[in-house]
Amino acid sequence: MLKLDLSYAKSFLPEDYLTSRMEALDKARVMLAEHNGPGGDFTGWVKLPAEYDKEEFARIQKAAAKIRSDSQVLVVIGIGGSYLGARAVIELMGSADHRLAANRPEVFFAGNGLSTDALCELMDYVADKDFSINVISKSGTTTEPAVAFRIFKDMLEKKYGKEGAKGRIYATTDAHKGALKGLADAEGYEEFVVPDAVGGRYSVLTAVGLLPIAVAGVDIEALMAGAAEAMEELSKPGADNVAWQYAAARNALYQSGKAIELLVGYEPSFRFFSEWWKQLYGESEGKEGKGIFPASVEFTADLHSMGQYIQQGQRILMETVVKFDKSRREILIPNDPDNVDGLNFLSGKPLQFVAEQAMRGTLLAHMDGGVPNMVLEAEARDERTIGQLIYFFEYACGLSGYLLGVNPFDQPGVEAYKKNMFALLGKPGYEAQREELLKRL
Numbered sequence: 001m002l003k004l005d006l007s008y009a010k011s012f013l014p015e016d017y018l019t020s021r022m023e024a025l026d027k028a029r030v031m032l033a034e035h036n037g038p039g040g041d042f043t044g045w046v047k048l049p050a051e052y053d054k055e056e057f058a059r060i061q062k063a064a065a066k067i068r069s070d071s072q073v074l075v076v077i078g079i080g081g082s083y084l085g086a087r088a089v090i091e092l093m094g095s096a097d098h099r100l101a102a103n104r105p106e107v108f109f110a111g112n113g114l115s116t117d118a119l120c121e122l123m124d125y126v127a128d129k130d131f132s133i134n135v136i137s138k139s140g141t142t143t144e145p146a147v148a149f150r151i152f153k154d155m156l157e158k159k160y161g162k163e164g165a166k167g168r169i170y171a172t173t174d175a176h177k178g179a180l181k182g183l184a185d186a187e188g189y190e191e192f193v194v195p196d197a198v199g200g201r202y203s204v205l206t207a208v209g210l211l212p213i214a215v216a217g218v219d220i221e222a223l224m225a226g227a228a229e230a231m232e233e234l235s236k237p238g239a240d241n242v243a244w245q246y247a248a249a250r251n252a253l254y255q256s257g258k259a260i261e262l263l264v265g266y267e268p269s270f271r272f273f274s275e276w277w278k279q280l281y282g283e284s285e286g287k288e289g290k291g292i293f294p295a296s297v298e299f300t301a302d303l304h305s306m307g308q309y310i311q312q313g314q315r316i317l318m319e320t321v322v323k324f325d326k327s328r329r330e331i332l333i334p335n336d337p338d339n340v341d342g343l344n345f346l347s348g349k350p351l352q353f354v355a356e357q358a359m360r361g362t363l364l365a366h367m368d369g370g371v372p373n374m375v376l377e378a379e380a381r382d383e384r385t386i387g388q389l390i391y392f393f394e395y396a397c398g399l400s401g402y403l404l405g406v407n408p409f410d411q412p413g414v415e416a417y418k419k420n421m422f423a424l425l426g427k428p429g430y431e432a433q434r435e436e437l438l439k440r441l
């Protein structure tokens, strides 16, 4: 299981950082377990690793096998919580670089923005390939994925005919309502469900994440098993609970003025896990004028760019380092008889050894520079550990939101830009707001 090393944060934390929060943490635990705290209607994810729909899970695996047999590319269309989790797991299990990932079919993501050029690139790429689509939208009405779906659906229908296309479109959406649900019913697409009680950013372990993840060749049973282990472990109250330790420590650091948390990874494949984490924490905590701002860096690359700020900029940072114990493979540093670069003192040493010293040196330097570091120790970059990490961060996020005194399961602020966009686009019903906005622009 995961461990949290707080030795590089200790000097920034009051002695009683955990004991003084135990009562509040226990209340939060009960609210999560009993689904009766603020936003309790959206805490279906808490028991998901044990109580997921096994029949649907089997259908996901069957659909993934079909896509793997008839498609060179899967285009996954979704945004925010309907996008980031799948990409996080696929990249972390494989590679940040599509060309190097050994998974076939290739999984590409669309509908997560409004870039014409990005969409055109993907359309060109899939034009002469066999492809399928997994369109994911809980509400079924989000503009970005809806627009992308129109485009790829049209391509698919031109390529395979309406009937052929139907067998290549998989819709993941609400069980009962929404435009996508209506369309999927009418067209006869295979459907998967985003459960009512699970919000977008907590949905990676539902069909939202699992179908694309399975298509990429990741063992989703092992992923769920890892999450179930974490669920079991983290449901136990007390000072040994790693999620309690993390939630309490970051809350105490926030109260001492550390307003920004950097999630630190040392693997390029971790980048989208950080993106997923940023949405999870940013949308859950950032409200009512409160909340830690979640950001991320990739070391050692960013030590040569952001490292300066982290070491000596405004002292409002804390870092959470996710450390994987083992590399999958080993590279030994070769000897060079000329030793022009002066690195022969490292000859024969594993690259992993160099990486470890870089991490240890950075932890000390940043701590000395006034940045507390929490180190989350994970075993390997495998399905089981990633399942644990997902559940750990989700659970700790629920606890953190309740400690902060906000509803960690709503996102009222996301609506503001959407309303303005609809008004400017001329959507019926937004006429008055459109007038207002046009005057201001």
Ligand code: PA5
Residues within 6 Å of the ligand: 079, 080, 081, 082, 136, 137, 138, 139, 140, 141, 142, 145, 199, 200, 201, 202, 283, 411
């Ligand atoms: O966390 C959230 O609720 C959001 O990020 C949504 O997931 C995102 O806006 C996409 O929504 P939908 O799945 O309804 O298209």
